Amino acid sequence: MKYNLANMMCLDFFLANKNEQDYAVLKQDLNPSKSIKLPIISFDLYINSFEEEVNNTTRKNDINRVKEFATKFQWTNNLDEIFKNQSFEAIVITNKKQEIIWVNDGFKKMTGFNRNYAFNKTPSFLQGIDTSKKTKAEIKRKLSENKPFKEVVLNYKKDKTPYKCEINIFPLYYKNTTHFIALERAI
Template identity: 30%
Template structure:
């Protein structure tokens, strides 16, 4: 019965924070998938809350993650990945654990547009937001077009501390 209490608490918190309508339950298989996804989103939101508590950043990452189904990737100032949301695996086959500590360049390959990569590097260097669509590579070496909205993140004293990207597969 403890599982139901945890479920009820999680779902109450979830429904307070988003606007969505869920279809009636037709199958336990669908229920299990939904519950698993909601649990993963809850874990992501808790981690993001910890990471972002010292940020001066007003973008609604909860809306991006849950409503828009964006993958969230956070790097440090040296552009090393320090966080990735669980849904990155669905987009490109990598688990968050596999990419933490790596550079986002790991998703690029021979057919990635150098001009687009250069534009991203320049925006990062100037600490400016950017929005691009770029050809990235999945873990299995197949390609996908990734829409990326990237933002520099400052702490409450105005110092650059991270970069955050909201990514979706086109």
């Protein structure tokens, strides 16, 4: 039997749904060439590669959008350094009063709240009854220092599900701090 890509993908789907015992019986009947290893993972490789490419493109687009804000507000920060080695789902940009002026699409995926709902609110709208008062006070204190910092806070999604959110906050400058950027991820 010749193996082409369509046959391999169909076989891949078929074998992926078998338990180990059934797979062992089927493997004896397949007699593949030595170049094909079972189980075939061709579709998995394609999906993983495609997903990685989409994530990289989304990240680049998000960073480019932040750079557009940097041009508009004349920030002097090195944004490439800010984003270097940072893992994040959501990006939140606030003004000096911590009112949200922009969030990326990852913000909705992480919180359930859309961009329009978040606009002009402070990120504290994500906090709830079990959010630590000590953590909230610590964040407020660190913001006033105008230095980058990392904190973990208990936030709540739109559906009221709590989640721990790691935030990396950086002040954004033009002569003085004009805005803040938070790179966030659920942990």
